[in-house]
Amino acid sequence: LPRFGTVVIVGVGLIGGSIGLALRSRGLSSKVVGFGRDPAKLDEARRLGAIDVAATDLATAVDGADVAVVCTPVSKIAQDCHRIAALGPDRLLITDAGSTKAEIVRSVERDPRARSMFCAAHPIAGSEKQGASASRADLFDGRIVALTPTDLTPEDRVRRASEFWRSLGAKILTIEPGDHDLALAYTSHLPHAIASVLAGVIPERWLPLAAGAYRDATRVASADKGLWADIFLANPQHLRSALGDFRRRLDRLDALLAAGDADGLSALWAEAKDIRERFAWPPGDSNP
Amino acid sequence: LPRFGTVVIVGVGLIGGSIGLALRSRGLSSKVVGFGRDPAKLDEARRLGAIDVAATDLATAVDGADVAVVCTPVSKIAQDCHRIAALGPDRLLITDAGSTKAEIVRSVERDPRARSMFCAAHPIAGSEKQGASASRADLFDGRIVALTPTDLTPEDRVRRASEFWRSLGAKILTIEPGDHDLALAYTSHLPHAIASVLAGVIPERWLPLAAGAYRDATRVASADKGLWADIFLANPQHLRSALGDFRRRLDRLDALLAAGDADGLSALWAEAKDIRERFAWPPGDSNP
Numbered sequence: 113l114p115r116f117g118t119v120v121i122v123g124v125g126l127i128g129g130s131i132g133l134a135l136r137s138r139g140l141s142s143k144v145v146g147f148g149r150d151p152a153k154l155d156e157a158r159r160l161g162a163i164d165v166a167a168t169d170l171a172t173a174v175d176g177a178d179v180a181v182v183c184t185p186v187s188k189i190a191q192d193c194h195r196i197a198a199l200g201p202d203r204l205l206i207t208d209a210g211s212t213k214a215e216i217v218r219s220v221e222r223d224p225r226a227r228s229m230f231c232a233a234h235p236i237a238g239s240e241k242q243g244a245s246a247s248r249a250d251l252f253d254g255r256i257v258a259l260t261p262t263d264l265t266p267e268d269r270v271r272r273a274s275e276f277w278r279s280l281g282a283k284i285l286t287i288e289p290g291d292h293d294l295a296l297a298y299t300s301h302l303p304h305a306i307a308s309v310l311a312g313v314i315p316e317r318w319l320p321l322a323a324g325a326y327r328d329a330t331r332v333a334s335a336d337k338g339l340w341a342d343i344f345l346a347n348p349q350h351l352r353s354a355l356g357d358f359r360r361r362l363d364r365l366d367a368l369l370a371a372g373d374a375d376g377l378s379a380l381w382a383e384a385k386d387i388r389e390r391f392a393w394p395p396g397d398s399n400p
Numbered sequence: 401l402p403r404f405g406t407v408v409i410v411g412v413g414l415i416g417g418s419i420g421l422a423l424r425s426r427g428l429s430s431k432v433v434g435f436g437r438d439p440a441k442l443d444e445a446r447r448l449g450a451i452d453v454a455a456t457d458l459a460t461a462v463d464g465a466d467v468a469v470v471c472t473p474v475s476k477i478a479q480d481c482h483r484i485a486a487l488g489p490d491r492l493l494i495t496d497a498g499s500t501k502a503e504i505v506r507s508v509e510r511d512p513r514a515r516s517m518f519c520a521a522h523p524i525a526g527s528e529k530q531g532a533s534a535s536r537a538d539l540f541d542g543r544i545v546a547l548t549p550t551d552l553t554p555e556d557r558v559r560r561a562s563e564f565w566r567s568l569g570a571k572i573l574t575i576e577p578g579d580h581d582l583a584l585a586y587t588s589h590l591p592h593a594i595a596s597v598l599a600g601v602i603p604e605r606w607l608p609l610a611a612g613a614y615r616d617a618t619r620v621a622s623a624d625k626g627l628w629a630d631i632f633l634a635n636p637q638h639l640r641s642a643l644g645d646f647r648r649r650l651d652r653l654d655a656l657l658a659a660g661d662a663d664g665l666s667a668l669w670a671e672a673k674d675i676r677e678r679f680a681w682p683p684g685d686s687n688p
Contacts, residue, residue, distance in 0.1 A: 236611045256608060285608060292609075298602045299610035303617040306598055309653055312672035313645040314586045319679045320544060320573060321580075322587035323524045326679070328616040329591040333669075333676045341665035348657045355654050357601045359647070365597055366643050369636045377629035381621075384600035388621045391607045391614070 116141040116276060117178035122170075122192055124148050124157040126239055127209045128183035129247030132162030134280040137249040147173040157244040174200040179276060182208040185339060186346045190219035197226035205272045206230045211296065212346040213260040213289040221264050231265050231273035234258045234292065235282060236300075240335040253281035260289040297350030302358060304340055305351065307333045404429045404564060405466035410458075410480055412436050412445040414527055415497045416471035417535030420450035422568040425537040435461040445532040462488040467564060470496040473627060474634045478507035485514035494518045495561045499584065500634040501548045501577040509552050519553050519561035522546045522580065523570060524588075528623040541569035548577040585638030590646060592628055593639065595621045 119135055121128040124146040135141045146154050146163030147170060154166035167173035174180055174196055182192045189210045196206055206229045210216050213232050221227045237255040239246055257277040261270045274284050287295070311333035314326065344351055361380075368376040407423055409416040412434040423429045434442050434451035435458060442454035455461035462468055462484055470480045477498045484494055494517045498504050501520050509515045525543040527534055545565040549558045562572050575583070599621035602614065632639055649668075656664040 236609055238612065255611070258609065287609075295606040295609045299606050299614050302602070303598060303610075303613040305653060306594060306650075307613065307617055308669050308672045309646060309649045310591060310594055310672075311676040312668065313642070313649050314590070314675065316675050316678050318583040318587050319675075321524055321546065321575075321583045322591075322679060323543070323681075324526065325591040325595065325620045326587050327681050328619045329595050330672075330676050330679075331616045332613045333672050335673075337666045337669035337673060340669055341662050344657060344665055345660060345662055348660065352654060352657055354601070355650065355657075358597060359650065361597045361601050362594075362643065362647065362650075365593060366640060369632060369640055369643075372633060372636065374629050374633055377632055378625045380600070381596050381625035381628055384596045384598075384618075384621050385623075385625060387602065387604050387607075388599040388618050390604050391610060391618075393611075393615050 115279065118143045118145060118176055120145045120147055120167075120173050120177045120180040120196075121163060122147045122173075122180060122182045122196065123184035124153060124162060124244050125183060126242055126244070126246045127235065127251075128181065129157055129160065129162040129244035130237075130249065130251035131181055131183065131209075131280065132157065133160070133247050133249035134252060136161060136164070138279065140279050141179075145173050145177065153244065157247075160244055160247060162244055162247055170195055171199045174204065176201065177204055179205045179207070179272075181276075182206065182210075185342045186210045186212050186216065187342045190216045193220045193226050193230055194223050197223060197229050200229070204229050205269055205276065207233045207273045207276060209233060209235055210346075211300065211343045213258075213292045215346055217260060217262060217289045221262065227264055228266055229269065231269040232260045232289065233273055233277060234260070234296070235277065237282075240332045242336050242339075250281065252277070255282050256285050257282040258292050259284055259286050260292050261286065262289065293347050294350045297347055297354045301344060301347060301351045302354040304332050304335070305344065305355065306358065307331065308340070403567065406431045406433060406464055408433045408435055408455075408461050408465045408468040408484075409451060410435045410461075410468060410470045410484065411472035412441060412450060412532050413471060414530055414532070414534045415523065415539075416469070417445055417448065417450040417532035418537065418539035419469055419471070419497075419568065420445065421448070421535050421537035422540060424449060424452070426567065428567050429467075433461050433465065441532065445535075448532055448535060450532055450535055458483055459487045462492065464489065465492055467493045467495070467560075469564075470494065470498075473630045474498045474500050474504065475630045478504045481508045481514050481518055482511055485511065485517050488517070492517050493557055493560045493564065495521045495564060497521060497523055498634075499588065499631045501546075501580045503634055505548060505550060505577045509550065515552055516554055517557060519557040520548045520577065521561055521565060522548070522584070523565065525570075528620045530624050530627075538569065540565070543570050544573050545570040546580050547572055547574050548580050549574065550577065581635050582638045585635055585642045586645075589632060589635060589639045590642040592620050592623070593632065593643065594646065595619065596628070
């Protein structure tokens with residue numbers, strides 16, 4: 113039986129498309145409506161089976177909806193939530209998939225109606241690929257979705273958001289919005305920034321001499337530029353503090369190299385190796 | 401028909417073991433001798449099918465050999481080449497698998513006998529895993545092997561080394577030893593150093609919030625510590641210059657973040673993405 117009635121996906125890219133595929137392949141909703149401004153992209157999402165119907169008018173899209181999932185770029189999410197709240201029915205659950213949370217939550221909570229409908233979320237899953245064509249029904253399978261409710265979030269919206277994301281295969285981790293943004297600055301924004309900086313300093317003429325270490329360390333550098341500029345600027349202080357930590361450790365490595373200190377280099381390497389080996393992927397599994 | 405007669409593998413870890421597996425699975429040699437100091441490791445290599453016989457005495461190992469491949473840590477390779485040249489027959493080809501080349505070539509070339517047998521090589525293939533148990537018969541398939549002959553390298557040793565590595569499935573790229581070390585400082589040593597620094601600054605308590613970007617950007621940080629301290633210290637100047645380039649680009653990113661410059665961040669990202677998309681893996685294939 114459909115559990116979520118009509119679900120509106122606002123922004124049908126990789127994340128929105130994957131949510132649609134997961135809902136439809138699991139029979140979790142009676143109807144999946146895709147909302148966006150580009151009819152060609154909505155057509156593609158429909159062709160791929162990610163949505164049942166397309167809408168380019170937001171009032172039409174949210175009319176009679178039970179759940180709205182906002183999958184637009186982080187700089188647009190709060191504004192989209194405000195508009196959806198104003199147009200949607202009282203029972204609507206609004207959740208989102210933004211990679212940063214504090215600013216979005218702060219903005220949504222200024223509006224009592226939006227606040228009464230909203231529980232912020234961040235699925236810790238993605239790809240360097242873009243668009244609905246890169247969508248996968250199993251994108252959230254076994255992955256963490258961070259929920260960042262506050263004292264102002266209605267309990268029933270927390271429960272419904274938790275059920276929604278869990279039904280897509282995800283595991284829920286509840287965390288305060290600011291703590292989320294600090295942690296993600298280190299676990300996601302920093303690795304993306306570093307991958308891009310690294311890809312930018314290795315001259316193209318030497319790429320035939322690059323192999324697996326290069327390939328993996330720079331993979332996410334081929335993600336969408338606008339997307340990442342947007343995420344970085346939604347969390348600049350925390351990211352700059354992570355970059356500062358990174359630079360200090362880089363300086364230690366450089367000093368050990370300058371000194372020819374083999375034992376120091378081994379110790380620095382061992383310290384990082386030890387942390388890396390505690391990483392389990394997918395969550396709960398053993399080290400890859 | 402066996403093409404290489406007796407091949408001695410000096411140091412039967414991931415690389416040496418994979419050479420043995422490739423030789424034996426392709427029937428390229430009449431005998432593969434594994435040389436090392438640890439009988440337990442040699443036993444394991446024999447059990448895995450990477451070698452036919454084990455030897456813990458170098459004179460016995462190289463007696464009657466046609467090819468010796470030195471797969472020991474970079475800081476030991478030159479010394480091993482000198483010893484092998486002194487003990488082996490005149491016809492012997494000595495090649496190696498070291499990740500740095502200039503210092504090794506310089507040292508080997510000081511000895512006329514070793515020089516007359518030696519053609520330096522670096523297979524651009526590997527893994528963060530260690531030991532013969534991580535060996536794969538296809539490790540070199542479609543991969544680049546850099547050969548770094550000089551004016552002093554006998555032409556027949558260049559030809560034989562080239563045939564040897566190509567028979568394992570590799571493609572040959574010939575490059576001057578110093579150029580090799582400069583290029584590899586950027587394409588391999590820098591990504592390894594950065595992966596380790598990154599893994600070292602992300603607090604363990606936040607790892608449940610890490611996903612694919614973290615996993616890939618830090619994968620090689622779990623490689624052997626001694627191995628990489630060794631490689632870094634065999635090429636410190638070039639690596640420090642790569643780290644300097646990296647730091648300057650990191651500073652540009654940080655300044656753009658401080659200024660809240662979305663266009664600047666997008667442009668910096670796009671520049672790196674453009675280089676990354678020219679990377680083909682495996683060599684000649686399309687972007688992964």
